[in-house]
Amino acid sequence: MKHILFVISILIPAFGYSQSQILKTAGIPYTAIAPTYTPSASGSNWAIDTTMLRLYVWTGSAWSLAGERIQTVSGCVLPAYTPGKGQSVFVINGCDSLYYYRAGVWRHVNKSGAAASIDSTTARNTGLTGQGVYSHEANNALNFRRLIAGAGMTLTGADSSITVTNAAPDQTVVLTGAGINAVTGAYPNFTITATEIDGSVTNEIQ
Numbered sequence: 001m002k003h004i005l006f007v008i009s010i011l012i013p014a015f016g017y018s019q020s021q022i023l024k025t026a027g028i029p030y031t032a033i034a035p036t037y038t039p040s041a042s043g044s045n046w047a048i049d050t051t052m053l054r055l056y057v058w059t060g061s062a063w064s065l066a067g068e069r070i071q072t073v074s075g076c077v078l079p080a081y082t083p084g085k086g087q088s089v090f091v092i093n094g095c096d097s098l099y100y101y102r103a104g105v106w107r108h109v110n111k112s113g114a115a116a117s118i119d120s121t122t123a124r125n126t127g128l129t130g131q132g133v134y135s136h137e138a139n140n141a142l143n144f145r146r147l148i149a150g151a152g153m154t155l156t157g158a159d160s161s162i163t164v165t166n167a168a169p170d171q172t173v174v175l176t177g178a179g180i181n182a183v184t185g186a187y188p189n190f191t192i193t194a195t196e197i198d199g200s201v202t203n204e205i206q
Helices: 002-020
Strands: 044-050 056-058 063-065 071-072 089-094 098-102 105-106 131-137 142-146 153-159 162-167 182-185 189-195
Touching: none
Parallel strands: 071 089
Antiparallel strands: 044 056, 056 063, 089 098, 098 105, 131 142, 153 162, 182 189
């Protein structure tokens, strides 16, 4: 009996001490939109917006987004989607490039990381098709610039590289003198000389 009383005498202070650390026991409410209400004194300081599945914290005067997790995408291109329910505005791809979705555009955050490569099928952020390159604009947006083959040129390649080929390379040019014209010299300098003074080959004494 003495042992039982001794154990109880130890547990009661410990229980009281642990209870003194608990300020609230309210569950986390799930809201239909981002929370705008003021929590009661005994209410939770946390809330989950079920529209976008984002966690909010009450700072004492306003609700603030509690932070975003970083999600991953495969490949070395920027994301092809607009973040929706349960999707983070931060994404890191297979080449360690970190992107942040703001103002309707995925923005390359860590420019020192591996650069976004080329998607030869669809430009991820513009809908353009064909080979091209991504460029960083003044507003830090990563925009796609399509390459178009001009006359006599071809473009080949896939995601990581594009080859520009001259489809009509240099051709051998042969200049042959005829009539009163004589051709001398060699590439790239030729001289064409006309030996007939008045331009007629039929009015001279042969």
